[in-house]
Amino acid sequence: MITLTVNGRTHALDVAPGVPLLTVLRNDLGLNGPKYGCGLGECGACSVLVGGVLARACTLPVGGVAGRAVTTLEGLGTRDALHPVQQAFIECQAAQCGYCLNGMIVATVALLARVPRPSDEQARAALAHQLCRCGAHLEILQAVQRAAQLMDAAAYRGIAQRATADRSDDRPELRPDAGQHDRSEALPSPPQAEPSAART
Numbered sequence: 001m002i003t004l005t006v007n008g009r010t011h012a013l014d015v016a017p018g019v020p021l022l023t024v025l026r027n028d029l030g031l032n033g034p035k036y037g038c039g040l041g042e043c044g045a046c047s048v049l050v051g052g053v054l055a056r057a058c059t060l061p062v063g064g065v066a067g068r069a070v071t072t073l074e075g076l077g078t079r080d081a082l083h084p085v086q087q088a089f090i091e092c093q094a095a096q097c098g099y100c101l102n103g104m105i106v107a108t109v110a111l112l113a114r115v116p117r118p119s120d121e122q123a124r125a126a127l128a129h130q131l132c133r134c135g136a137h138l139e140i141l142q143a144v145q146r147a148a149q150l151m152d153a154a155a156y157r158g159i160a161q162r163a164t165a166d167r168s169d170d171r172p173e174l175r176p177d178a179g180q181h182d183r184s185e186a187l188p189s190p191p192q193a194e195p196s197a198a199r200t
């Protein structure tokens, strides 16, 4: 019996410890965000976060993550409240077939946790081993920068709300929505996709 915590929920699973985490996520827990690509740790389609660190679920024995926090694509946001990285990928239309998207999004979440404002070079390096066969690379890199903007704005709103939470009851002018400038309104539009020579 393996105890596994996935997306904040703890499961007791009757599986052998050597079974790949990806198999358990997809077959036992019905989490199909992580994709089966190569099955060899090469493509990144199966990426998940283990304790906030990027990991390849296809080559990771489930016994190795027992008791640790696993986060899949499903644990990032909801349909009504997308994670900023998910929002950015949609805004930038950063996909064609979409098969690599799980890995790209999860890897971007891991990158922005370490480097909140990555350069293009840092983004390229972080995603270098997440393979996309379609040629959506330019849009994906644009989505990383847009995600950094959105997360920056979300962090700003969180700070503003925490700073005023204790005082807003008796001072309406200090409520987060009263006189606070919402930086998301000032954000530039998502970058327009340039014609990609890679898409031929």
Ligand code: FES
Pocket: 035, 036, 037, 038, 039, 040, 041, 042, 043, 044, 045, 046, 047, 056, 057, 058, 059
């Ligand atoms: S399916 Fe896991 S790295 Fe390719």
Ligand code: FES
Pocket: 094, 095, 096, 097, 098, 099, 100, 101, 131, 132, 133, 134, 135, 136
């Ligand atoms: S969008 Fe098809 S593999 Fe990346």
